[in-house]
Amino acid sequence: ADAISQGTAAGYADGQVKMNGEGESGGYQAALQRAGYIISAAVAGLVALLYLFHRHAPGWLAWLKKRQERKPWEFRRRYMHFLETLAQGLNGLHRGQTLLVASALTLLLWVDVSGSIWMVVKAYPEMLPQFGLGAGVLLMGLTAVGSVAQLPAVGGGFQVLTIFGLTKIFGADSAAATSAALIIWLVCFYAIAPVGVVIATHEGVSWRGI
Numbered sequence: 388a389d390a391i392s393q394g395t396a397a398g399y400a401d402g403q404v405k406m407n408g409e410g411e412s413g414g415y416q417a418a419l420q421r422a423g424y425i426i427s428a429a430v431a432g433l434v435a436l437l438y439l440f441h442r443h444a445p446g447w448l449a450w451l452k453k454r455q456e457r458k459p460w461e462f463r464r465r466y467m468h469f470l471e472t473l474a475q476g477l478n479g480l481h482r483g484q485t486l487l488v489a490s491a492l493t494l495l496l497w498v499d500v501s502g503s504i505w506m507v508v509k510a511y512p513e514m515l516p517q518f519g520l521g522a523g524v525l526l527m528g529l530t531a532v533g534s535v536a537q538l539p540a541v542g543g544g545f546q547v548l549t550i551f552g553l554t555k556i557f558g559a560d561s562a563a564a565t566s567a568a569l570i571i572w573l574v575c576f577y578a579i580a581p582v583g584v585v586i587a588t589h590e591g592v593s594w595r596g597i
Contacts, residue, residue, distance in 0.1 A: 437477065444474040500575060501527040507571050508553070514563040515553070526552045530575065545572055 440447070451467050505523030508515055515522075526549065533548030546568045553564035 440470075440473070441477045444470070444477070448474065497527060498524070503574050503578075504530070504571050507574055508567055510570075511563050511567055514559045514567065515557055518557065522557065525556075530571065543572070545575075 448467065448470060451463065451470070455463050455467060501520065501523040504526050505518065505520050508518045508523065508526075529548040529552040530545055533544035533546070535544075546565075549568035549571055550561070550564050553559040553567060554561050559567075
């Protein structure tokens with residue numbers, strides 16, 4: 388649900404957002420619009436594949452199990468384990484309505500994150516005056532990719548891709564973009580930390596045991 392919602396939002400933004408400036412930014416815009424259509428199509432395909440797998444998983448797994456018993460193969464065993472885990476996870480979404488609700492709630496979460504990014508950028512009035520909420524969704528997609536990437540000698544890819552998006556895609560000044568990227572990082576990752584500590588403590592999490 389999380390991947391579906393984020394892919395939908397980022398794919399739509401990639402296809403719709405207009406960048407500032409000419410030349411290099413224009414080239415990035417065309418590339419990102421194509422990427423947006425590809426992402427949207429990939430998300431639709433993923434949903435269809437998951438639906439088919441959910442409906443036919445017992446038969447497919449039984450067939451693979453028979454093949455494994457006749458001719459054991461380590462790769463097939465690991466593949467079966469992955470599919471069994473996936474099938475168990477999809478059992479919690481046995482109704483289409485459940486998946487839709489989960490995806491909708493996750494989409495609201497990502498829109499909220501995008502809104503936070505948009506508000507931080509708008510707090511720099513001279514940097515990108517025309518920066519809209521759709522641009523915030525696009526920048527959120529870049530930060531999501533950067534949040535799982537650690538770059539050698541640089542550190543977190545979150546800040547790097549945020550600066551890249553602000554400067555190369557939207558045409559912001561590099562100094563302002565660097566400052567905004569650090570603020571966005573703090574807002575997205577640490578603004579909620581105090582609340583999380585309180586909730587974790589209330590739930591009995593032992594900080595010494597972590």
